[in-house]
Amino acid sequence: xxxxxxxxxxxxxxxxxxxxxxxxxxxxxxxxxxxVPIIEPEVAQFLSVQLKALKPKRILEVGTAIGYSSLIFADxxxxxxxxxxxxxxADMIELALKNILNTKHKKNINILQxxxxxxxxxxxxxxxxxxxxxxxxxxxxFFNEALEFLDSNGMIIxxxxxxxxxxxxxxxxxxxxxxxxxxxxxxxxxxxxxxxYSSCIIPIGDGLALIYKEM
Numbered sequence: 001x002x003x004x005x006x007x008x009x010x011x012x013x014x015x016x017x018x019x020x021x022x023x024x025x026x027x028x029x030x031x032x033x034x035x036v037p038i039i040e041p042e043v044a045q046f047l048s049v050q051l052k053a054l055k056p057k058r059i060l061e062v063g064t065a066i067g068y069s070s071l072i073f074a075d076x077x078x079x080x081x082x083x084x085x086x087x088x089x090a091d092m093i094e095l096a097l098k099n100i101l102n103t104k105h106k107k108n109i110n111i112l113q114x115x116x117x118x119x120x121x122x123x124x125x126x127x128x129x130x131x132x133x134x135x136x137x138x139x140x141x142f143f144n145e146a147l148e149f150l151d152s153n154g155m156i157i158x159x160x161x162x163x164x165x166x167x168x169x170x171x172x173x174x175x176x177x178x179x180x181x182x183x184x185x186x187x188x189x190x191x192x193x194x195x196x197y198s199s200c201i202i203p204i205g206d207g208l209a210l211i212y213k214e215m
Contacts, residue, residue, distance in 0.1 A: 002040070003165030003172055004203050013042050013204075023102050027068050030095075038068040039133070039159060040205035047131075047157070051076040056128035060149060061085035062116045062142055063134035067096030067109070073131070074105035083109045084125075086116050086134075120145040127151060133159040137180045140187040143211075154213045161188060162207025 002010070020028070031038045039047070051073055057080065059073055064087035073083055083105075087093050093111055100106050112119050116134055120142070130146045132139060139158055146156055166172045166181045167188065173181050188209065191199045196215045202208040 002162075002206050004162055004205065004207055010042070017041055017045050023099065024068070024071070027066055027071075027099055031066060031068065036066055036092075037160075038065060039072070043159065043205035043208060044069070044072045046202070046204060046208070048072055048076040050157075051129070054129065054155065056154075057081050058125060058127045058129075058151075059083045060123070060127040060130045060146070062120075062130070062132045062146070063087065064096050064111055065092050065133075067099040067111075069131065069133060070096070070109050071100065071103060071105060074103070074108055081108055084112060084123075084127075085109065086112045086114070086119050088113070088115050116142060117145070120149075123149055125149065126154075128154045130154070130156045131159070132156065136160055136163060137183045139184060140190060143187065143191065147213075150213050152213060152215055156209075156211040156213075158187075158209040158211075160206040161201060161209045162203065164206060167207070 030036065059081070061070055061083065064070060064085040070083050070085050087096065090113065093113055096111060100109050117138070127149050128151050130150055132142050132146065134142060143156065150156060161184060162168055163181060163184055164172065166177060167184045188201065191197065191209060191211050197211050197213055199209060199211045202210065
């Protein structure tokens with residue numbers, strides 16, 4: 001349980017979700033068995049609906065893992081679009097490529113290997129949508145780098161911002177996570193005060209932050 005919503009609410013919402021295809025099911029099973037963090041089912045559905053509404057043409061993702069969220073994005077889009085996704089671990093890239101090559105979206109997804117803090121400053125393209133799901137303690141740094149590449153009326157979405165509820169209350173904070181919680185709180189405070197952007201925090205999954213560029 002994520003401590004974000006009551007378990008019965010999570011279970012009910014998930015019972016209503018459309019069934020995934022075999023490739024997604026296989027990825028979900030692998031992630032569960034091997035303790036690989038991927039977006040929660042209700043978050044995947046929320047993002048799918050958002051992408052269908054926003055229809056972004058250029059997407060940047062920070063944190064590929066096994067390619068699950070990239071494929072959720074791709075499955076929600078039609079026509080001419082591109083997804084650039086950054087991952088530092090070679091073993092995750094190998095798995096992601098295998099999963100992506102099993103789909104019709106392989107020509108639309110490009111994986112960049114390396115540390116996000118090293119790759120982001122080198123990017124030249126503008127993006128309509130940026131999804132951040134990487135090291136939680138570096139969200140503020142990733143966000144500020146990503147702003148350079150966010151197009152007007154674009155959106156940044158960050159996952160796990162409530163971090164098992166710890167960000168919302170000290171009662172849940174465990175000692176080894178204090179630094180991450182402190183940094184996530186600073187990040188959330190920052191995005192809700194930055195001029196020229198509108199932000200909201202949505203309590204589904206492990207917490208989502210949406211930041212819209214008004215300029």
